[in-house]
Amino acid sequence: MNDIRTHTDQILHTKAVRITPMRQLLLDYILTQNQAVGLNELEAEFPKADRITIYRTLKTFEEKGILHSIEQGHSEVQYALCHEECGPEHHVDRHPHFACERCGRIICLEEVFIPRVAIPQGFIQHDVEMTIKGVCGECG
Numbered sequence: 360m361n362d363i364r365t366h367t368d369q370i371l372h373t374k375a376v377r378i379t380p381m382r383q384l385l386l387d388y389i390l391t392q393n394q395a396v397g398l399n400e401l402e403a404e405f406p407k408a409d410r411i412t413i414y415r416t417l418k419t420f421e422e423k424g425i426l427h428s429i430e431q432g433h434s435e436v437q438y439a440l441c442h443e444e445c446g447p448e449h450h451v452d453r454h455p456h457f458a459c460e461r462c463g464r465i466i467c468l469e470e471v472f473i474p475r476v477a478i479p480q481g482f483i484q485h486d487v488e489m490t491i492k493g494v495c496g497e498c499g
């Protein structure tokens with residue numbers, strides 16, 4: 360756990376986010392997961408923490424470039440650890456995500472790059488999401 364806390368503090372420091380016990384607690388947990396996490400899962404994991412506080416912490420992490428959100432349309436927004444070059448209002452996580460249809464976990468495919476897609480003239484792109492659906496190695 361000490362190694363994780365060192366890593367947590369390093370990330371908070373690098374991304375210029377003030378250290379608070381709540382931020383440390385959530386980031387410690389997220390660092391030990393090799394899949395994206397959602398608000399419901401975090402709330403279940405930390406029953407003493409208030410849902411709003413967890414939500415705000417996730418939003419802060421997203422704004423500061425610590426976590427990126429993954430929207431799946433029908434299901435809850437998930438959050439995963441960012442690339443180290445992500446910063447305030449600037450995310451470089453342009454990778455697809457793999458969603459397992461059996462266990463529901465979502466994994467970052469960081470080594471894959473999403474190509475730029477030509478959109479009609481006059482349109483403005485804000486974001487791009489690519490999800491690959493299937494069965495993960497643990498369920499297959």
Ligand SMILES: [Zn+2]
Nearest residue numbers: 427441445450
């Ligand atoms: Zn990012």
Ligand SMILES: [Zn+2]
Nearest residue numbers: 459462495498
């Ligand atoms: Zn699975």
Ligand SMILES: [Zn+2]
Nearest residue numbers: 439452467468
């Ligand atoms: Zn990702």
